Amino acid sequence: MSDDGKGQYPENGEMSPEDRDAIRKRSAALGQKLDALKAQRAKVERPAAQRSQSDFGPAFKFASELIVGVVVGGGLGWAxxxxxxxxxxxMIVLVILGxxxxxxxxxxAAQEAQTKNxxxxxxxxxxxxxxE
Incomplete structure (x- = not known):
């Protein structure tokens, strides 16, 4: 900002045209940087709707694989x-093996998901x- 010896702010509260131009230039530069960061982030991230629904799939897959192993082992052991x-x-041995x-x-499945992500x-x- 311009410094005319009166301090940082003029008495009448108005800015000089040089100060306005400097603020506009800084604002435009910040806007360009923000747009570049948003574009970079958009390349990496998935849309929020897709992210919230598709993240449940692997969790249910992991849980069902563990439960199915125990149930199949227990059922086979019981039979x-x-x-x-x-x-x-x-039944005890096959539940442990299941x-x-x-x-x-x-x-x-977790290792496969890790390599994919x-x-x-x-x-x-x-x-x-x-x-730190």
Whole structure:
């Protein structure tokens, strides 16, 4: 801003034309920077509606894979126990194996999702840690 020796603000409260032009130029430069950042972010991010609905899919997939493994193992163990008269041992063993299989499926699906989303994670801006 112009400094004519009277302080930062003129007595009548009006700005000089030079000050107005300087503010307009800075405002235009800030607007251009903001537009560039918005365009860069739009390339990386998905639309909000798509993001909110599609993020539930992998969560339900992970949970259902784990539950199905336990249920199938338990059902198969229960049926084999009834067939061979070994209750509850085969059911216990197969529930544990079903849990292990379901957990393995969840880990595989999570690794697949991680590799699919890795470019988005690398493109995201870094955040400074408050502890540093």
């Amino acid at each position: 084999l126990d009834r067939q061979f008269g070994t209750a509850p041992w085969l 849990f292990a299989a379901g957990l393995l499926n969840v880990v595989r 890795e470019p988005l994670q690398k493109a995201a801006p870094s955040v400074k840690d408050d502890d």
